[in-house]
Amino acid sequence: MSPSPDAARSWIITPGHVPTRFPSAHTCGADVALVDLEDSVPPASKPDARHTASAFFTARTPGCILGIRISSPATLDGITDLAAITAYPAKPAIVLIPKVESARDIELVAGVLDTPDYTAHLYALIETPRALENLPSIVRSPRITGVLFGAADYAATTGCEMAWEPLLHARSMLVTSAAAARIPAIDSPFFDLDNLDGLRSEAEQVLALGFAGKSCVHPRHLPVIADVFKPTEEEIAAARAIVAAGHDAGGRITAVKGQMIGPPMVLAARALLARTGSVTDQKGDV
Known part of the structure; x- marks a missing residue:
């Protein structure tokens, strides 16, 4: 049985155009495994990724929730991603929506995907200053399940350093708004792949701040995240x-x-x- 999204502490994302990585994503021990159609996929590979990603959901792994990160629904790529998902024979349990800046972005995705037989858990990726300004309305969307922090895009947009202190205000706002709406907040990946001590330190800090979990881009980070977020x-x-x-x-x-x-x-x-x-x-x- 797959865990509830509310109990999902560790998240991993794998590129949609590299199907050889799908089996390891399913079995690496993450609570949530996402196949990506957005940033990790080169523009020229996006059509292939939309097609290939369908196979990500045909093999169900006990203990792991399978999901997908689409492109922004405000772009042609995002709309095309949604159209592709509607034709998948097996559907993602979670849809992660990037560049969310209003509740309307979530409603748009729900409007395309929702059917009497299928209702995905919709997570908003919060990664811009405008998104932070609109958080109170975003987290109260009737179709939102949770929020993720996109540290890399937020730092690039604001020009701040991608370090703890410069990003503390954004993280604090995200946790506060999520808690007010009674939805989980999941932290950004830690991008220094070989610095496990730095990962542990950051994971401990976001746990103390109120985050329910943390995402990652490499399986070697999962044991650290699981150890930090699992109560002793x-x-x-x-x-x-x-x-x-x-x-x-x-x-x-x-x-x-x-x-x-x-x-x-x-x-x-x-x-x-x-x-x-x-x-x-x-x-x-x-």
């Missing part, structure tokens, strides 16, 4: 203790190991346990 046994045990203490306190302020515990802490602990399937009752017992 210690974190699960601490969350159980907080939930149990909150239950015993009847909603009053209490303490666990010297740490003040109130309703917000209990709510966060219950959310962590729910993500891991580690709680079944009000006391935190499994």
